[in-house]
Amino acid sequence: MTALFENLAALLIVPPLMPGIITKTKAAFGGRKGPPVLQPYYDLVKLMGKGAVYSRTTTRMFRLGPTLSLAAVVLAGLLVPLVRASALAFPGDAILFAYLLGLSRFATVAAALDAGSSFEGMGASREVAFSSFAEPSLMLAVAALARATGGFSLSGMFGGAIASSFGAGLVLIVGSLFFVLLAENSRIPVDDPATHLELTMIHEVMVLDHGGPDLAFILYGSSMKLLLWSSLLVRLLLPFVPGAEGWAVWSLGIAAVAVAIGVVESSMARLRLIRVPQFLVAAICAAAFAVMLTLK
């Protein structure tokens, strides 16, 4: 029971910290001081206190988007091992996790199309296109891990005892999942969350017309999604760190992933949109090679 509450606390409180650390890392690379690490929390509080402006075109679908999307991410978060293994873990929860994130995306995309703007339609179109390439690599990574660990729950596969002979496979899986993490959470080199030109955006352009509490839901949900993916990566590498489970190691791991994302964002440019599928196919190939290593 305590494991459930610890995870719930991590799931609900930690997420906005990650964008804060990423921004701080990027600022450090740029030689700036940057906003405080806790800035995303202040932003959320401020947005929750605001009114709203809705487009004349929109319907209930637009208002449903942020709420349904956040609800799906929270439920997906209950399945993911965070500080402790998930209390709800069951064989096959990895599939439900992937499809709950799919539901969240479906809600966001429908809300974006509801605004009837060409920019938001463009963002939605790119989002669904790129995510359909991200999904196979997640499934293949899950397949490889299921075969290596013999389990089929996220908690069993991520943070279970991975056979030490799976070394090369593990590298491939971590690489593939990191690629997918960058794509699914609209980070550079797939998407630039800090860009200010609507034509080049993917995720940010879908939420152009949202404001106030709706935008707070969206920002909170997307930082939570980032936390979930990062936690999977951290848990995958945890068995190799002495003193495995616990807040200290997990928080350090999450912070390290955030810094790694910040480093990637500071050191490379965004890919041309036409190159993004190739980037994701590389992730699929890496995961497919990992699966092949498990074939006997």
Place this chain on the structure above:
Amino acid sequence: MLMVVAVSFLAAGAVLALLLAGHPRASRAAALFCSAAGCLTGLIPAFFVLSGGELTPVRIPWPVPMGELSLALDPLSAFFLLPIFVVGLAGGVYGEGYLAASRGHLPEAAVRFFYFILTASMAVIVCARNAMLFLAAWEVMALASFFLVCAQDRDPKVRRAGLIYLLCTHLGTLCLFVFFARMGSRAGSMDFSAMKAAMPGPGPAVTGLFALALAGFGMKAGLIPLHFWLPEAHPVAPSHASAVLSAVVLKMGVYGLLRFISFCPAVPGSWGVVFLALGTASAVFGVLFAMVQHDLKRLLAYSSIENVGILTMGMGLGCLGLAHGNRVLAAIGFSAALLHVLNHSLFKSLLFLGAGAFNQALGSRNIEGAGGLLRRMPWTSLFAWVGAAAACGLPPFNGFIGEWLLYRGFLGGEFAATTRFAVFVAAALALVGGLAAACFTMAYGALTLGEPRGPAARDAKDPEDVMLWPMALLGVACLVVGLMPGPFARAAARGAAVIIGLTPNEVASVIGGILAPLALIGALGAGVLGLAALFWVLRRGLLRDRSVEVRPTWGCGFSRPSPAMQHTASSYAQPLVVVFQGLLMRESSAQPPTGYWPARAGFHSRTPDMVLDRALAPASSVVKRSLSVVRRVQHGHLQYYLLHVLLFLIFVLVWKL
């Protein structure tokens, strides 16, 4: 016995449709009554058998050589009765509203008649235990579908679609005639139980039978490359008939294949590989071609090919399990296939009924001219949203359940020794899931969201209640299966037990542990809805006393947006079309704007079907051209024919001299 009553109600409905042809109100009442009575009566024995009951088979002599009216209901038949009667009922009720709304364009009595005959014939097919009866019902189903496809036969396009359909279905039936004749001659009887007993072990004889079954039943199921009649025929039928054609009639092919597998004492692993390959190809191509359609019903028809592909993957997994003696995997594969049979029939019929309502409101099947219908047709749009989400396989709706079970079998570490390379099929399934999400958000967005792109969309209205209730029924069914998947999965497992040759109790112990998490999945699905409702209330509470303004959509500072500036369905699909152009081979022609004040510009794209338009049409024109030599003597001038006869006689006389 109740089954016979149910079929009799449907047959009575068909007869009454003809007798009351001139009386619209009486025939409407009779049709509604017979649909409801027939389908609801038919569901009782289906539920009874699926919950563990047993019914005595009905055997009535039939004066047809080798024939017998032999009907029985095992869990496999009963599971297929669910979609037949649920969709049959929904479509039958909806059809009354649809016919009333399109009065004058459709031959009402004929559509009613053939609709009833179609539903009744499918109920007979799944219950038949004699090959003659099965084939007779199969042919009745094929012809009834043909007449429904050709309901609007004044349109040459409809006649062409009907002709293609008729040719294909008879080609398939021909394979089935050979198939059953070979099995019957081996068994010395056309009775299914005798055929099963006389079924040979692995060898060329069984491989031949498998190839015939795959051609005959695969043609009906719409497996690639035998799918090409489907996107032609399904869109042109009246929408409630399209719903039954796409959601249930295709499944009769699946039923035939499953019944055949249940006959085989040993299933070779190569069948599993064939099913996996065909399933993957059908799923990927189906969804890709669905994505590039502008015609809503054609899009849905291609999506049916995709879903038949998904459930064929399940059959492949089941065959692999059977071949390797892994009963758990076999049970998972066939249960997943059966679950997806039910789930696809529910959401696809819902989508087709919604499409019918949209089409009638818009006067066109093209989605590019629509938009903003959520505001104007709120109920239809709500139900279509449920159908679209279910079609993407998203929880908490029913589409997710079958796919979850499928992934469970493909990816589960404990089956690694059996699945081996089949695990890559799961990656294809994931890609298909992503593409389906792209496809259905595209269609749903273009139709219901944003601003109307044309005058028809501006004045659209929800249809009358008799068309809305069936959609509500199907939408609720999608949600119920998604939130309470356990009982349905266990019923599917009982059906799978018939295929694998296990008793219901054995299968429950084999697959019980695998299905156990479904209760939690249902609960988490309910949790998503509950939490979303909670956030909705929170949002409302926060905004209550604050300023909530309504302004134009943000257009980068441009303050006079027009509906024409919205993203269209074609442009929405563009990023994916570019990536898959090698497979899709979309043709497009553009007239770019020129000069400083461009007045005219245009863009047109079409994606011909790879089999019908790219392979069969050129092939048939080659055949036609090579036969044109012969046609020179076939010109219809009587005097020349007389001359031919005279010349021939002279030739014969000279030859004899």
